[in-house]
Amino acid sequence: MDFLTARGDVDDIVGRLRAWLSLADTAAPGLVVETSGSTGAPKRVLLRRSALLASARASAARLGASGPWVLALPPSYVAGVQVLLRSLLADHRPVVLDRDGWPDDDGWFVSLVPTQLTRMLESHDDVEALRRAHTVLLGGGPIGPALRARAADLGVSVVATYGSAETAGGCVYDGLPLDGVAVALGEGGRIRIAGPTLFTEYVDQPAMTAEVLVDGWFHTSDAGRFDEDGRLVVVGRVDDVIVSGGLNVPGPAVAARLREHPAVAAAEVLGVPDPEWGHRVVAFVVGRVPLDELRDWVGQEQPRAWAPRQVVMLDEIPLLPNGKADRQALLAVVGSDA
Structure with missing residues (x-):
């Protein structure tokens, strides 16, 4: 099976992504990223190029802009890959935070997890930089209202995202699915997702793939509900319910x-x-x-x-x-x- 892997240093991954984007659709292999492994062994997730591009384009449409992105996450995970990909699609060189620092101009984008944002809001320099961002995408964990409120008070524009490697990254922004994405709730509030951003398979794990990809729907391990405005509220993982x-x-x-x-x-x-x-x-x-x-x-x-x-x-x-x-x-x- 031919596929591209998101491994290596940032410049190496960027070079391979550039070459990958230049290929004809019929010649472009899928891209493999690993899940976080937060609850066990990581899984290797195969994403078609069309799924990644659909995600990047739907994100830009929802945010109302595209431009340079700052990489503050590991490039081997889907959120980091998307940062690199979205910068390249907008014809910008990705900015690597650890190497390049924050951009001096305005209107760029960055993806963070809540722990990173919490710590950055304690730093005057980071806050001044984040105020210049068009949007801070925040995902990868529970986002408390206090964190959102503090960011807003400091003039930092935050959009909460929900998604996973299997959905090519965040596919629900502030509780609303991106264009083309469908969200439904199954038994016990289990979140199901359909649309053009879904993964193809877990590499070399057909049984596990068949278990979660059913009739065009990805059955996540997360539970949720819809609030009075029809926005998705993620309650937690299905297996986070502790029977005590x-x-x-x-x-x-x-x-x-x-x-x-x-x-x-x-x-x-x-x-x-x-x-x-x-x-x-x-x-x-x-x-x-x-x-x-x-x-x-x-x-x-x-x-x-x-x-x-x-x-x-x-x-x-x-x-x-x-x-x-x-x-x-x-x-x-x-x-x-x-």
């Missing part, structure tokens, strides 16, 4: 509540195997807050039974290269029996 003592506890909702505590800088919530409860709800928190105080904090807004039974205080949440929480590393913190 016979009760279903939505881990992402509890984590979101913990992040609202004034002494909590970051938080993740996972279920850890437990002989009494089946799984116990464990909160991993950056901050120094007593367990009872955090349980009370959760209980003020959510069912008391959702409150974590264990809190692990950390100096920082371990992250994967793409900025997502490293769930396997978190579980390792509480012991090998997890």
